[in-house]
Amino acid sequence: MADSAAPRNARAVARAELTRAILDSASTQLAQVGPAALSVRAVARDLGMASSAVYRYFPSRDALLTALLIEAYDDLGESVEQADSRVRDRADVAARWHALCHAVRDWARAQPHRYALLYGSPVPGYAAPDDTVASATRVTTALLTLLSDAQAMGRTPVATLPLSEEEREAVVPVRSFTDPVLDDAWVVRGLAAWATLFGNLSLELFGHMHRGILDYDAHFQQLVDQVAADLGLA
Amino acid sequence: MADSAAPRNARAVARAELTRAILDSASTQLAQVGPAALSVRAVARDLGMASSAVYRYFPSRDALLTALLIEAYDDLGESVEQADSRVRDRADVAARWHALCHAVRDWARAQPHRYALLYGSPVPGYAAPDDTVASATRVTTALLTLLSDAQAMGRTPVATLPLSEEEREAVVPVRSFTDPVLDDAWVVRGLAAWATLFGNLSLELFGHMHRGILDYDAHFQQLVDQVAADLGLA
DNA sequence: TCAGCATAGAGAGCAGTGCTCTCTCTCACC
DNA sequence: GGTGAGAGAGAGCACTGCTCTCTATGCTGA
Numbered sequence A, B: 001m002a003d004s005a006a007p008r009n010a011r012a013v014a015r016a017e018l019t020r021a022i023l024d025s026a027s028t029q030l031a032q033v034g035p036a037a038l039s040v041r042a043v044a045r046d047l048g049m050a051s052s053a054v055y056r057y058f059p060s061r062d063a064l065l066t067a068l069l070i071e072a073y074d075d076l077g078e079s080v081e082q083a084d085s086r087v088r089d090r091a092d093v094a095a096r097w098h099a100l101c102h103a104v105r106d107w108a109r110a111q112p113h114r115y116a117l118l119y120g121s122p123v124p125g126y127a128a129p130d131d132t133v134a135s136a137t138r139v140t141t142a143l144l145t146l147l148s149d150a151q152a153m154g155r156t157p158v159a160t161l162p163l164s165e166e167e168r169e170a171v172v173p174v175r176s177f178t179d180p181v182l183d184d185a186w187v188v189r190g191l192a193a194w195a196t197l198f199g200n201l202s203l204e205l206f207g208h209m210h211r212g213i214l215d216y217d218a219h220f221q222q223l224v225d226q227v228a229a230d231l232g233l234a
Numbered sequence C: 001t002c003a004g005c006a007t008a009g010a011g012a013g014c015a016g017t018g019c020t021c022t023c024t025c026t027c028a029c030c
Numbered sequence D: 001g002g003t004g005a006g007a008g009a010g011a012g013c014a015c016t017g018c019t020c021t022c023t024a025t026g027c028t029g030a
Helices: A010-033 A040-047 A061-086 A093-110 A112-119 A131-152 A165-170 A184-205 A216-231 B010-033 B040-047 B061-086 B093-110 B112-119 B131-152 B165-170 B184-205 B216-231
Strands: none
Touching (some): A010 A061, A010 A112, A061 A093, A061 A112, A061 A131, A093 A112, A093 A131, A093 A184, A112 A184, A131 A184, A165 B216, A184 A216, A184 B184, A184 B216, B010 B040, B010 B061, B061 B093, B061 B112, B061 B131, B093 B112, B093 B131, B093 B184, B093 B216, B131 B184
């Protein structure tokens, strides 16, 4: 982490490589056994080194988990950003919304353990340090930018309730995140869309749709369409 | 679990009581350290018995977790059912919706660890047995019943997209859950409301609204109002 | 009534965990 | 070339889930 500077000598190179190897091994193990069972000793075994040596690179198991967390956030963030930017017609906000939603879902379904690490129960007794914030915000940033673009194009969400003064106060950081700032209706519908998207994903990936929904793909498609309509994107 | 029959003799009584005590101690510990760190030995210590003796009551740590899971589902289910039934005017579906939403959130905020156990990342390497299904369904049942009642009263959700044949197929179990069955629009809006409610709760409780929303209560109030409006309940 | 047996608990033990401490070796810099 | 920082190994501590064996006790059928 701290050694992001260009390696100058053999020792620094070795350190960077081994750090990378530890992260890769840990990531593989994470995908197999989940965050709770991630074991420093197992990583060390995998790399053929003593477990105590791993502590030269990550001061604790939680620090290793945090590194994996940041990597996962960045990986997801990049997937979403790329999906968004692949929509060539930047004015087609509906297409961008669909691309964003499916990018998140595809990423999550491909590696449910990493999704669970990001959006599932927080690892108990451990608060994500501030390092994670920048990476964690990428998806939300992409979403808010999309909404801001849509607003700039004159789109309007469908029938949205007016905000009380208290409610408007509550969402100030969201409103003032983009430039120009979002109107009330966009903030309301945007936050609802955010909750709906991740709520659906969590319910799906964590098994709560078992026996309730027969075809997750079709249902997700429908949900994304409906939210797009509510956002006035279509 | 299996000893739900009325205790007949001293041994059965003692067994029932100790089973209860183990669950209580485990529940307390769960609230303090989270599911991953729930320790059979700590429970045994708390009760002043050998750890091996606990295994006479629960065959494994996972079985103990499952029992806690079922209890939590039932506890939440009962809270929601009671909140719903406390609305005296059964025709006031908007009030019932608000009661339901706030019951879930109040319960979750009062015991976030239990909420995480139910709606957070599934405990890895462990699939919830069928015993949990009945308890897990109570909240969803309350919600679907509410929607069915609203439909029976002639309410209609706002502008809802039509379903393709594929999409209609995907949600068959949900539609046919209530009697009479739900119309397409109710299924669509109902599932979206479900995802929005739990999505918002998870994002809030798992820390994703940190620095984004200043007043969680006000924002939740607003969200519930908006979804109620979309459902055509207001 | 009482022998026999299922049940309950204790304790030791195994294999695993996170993490620390000490020891040794080696690389890099002055 | 000497010196000190960095890196790895290994032992060890306190903990975990779980199993096995041993003993005590309450219940039950003859």
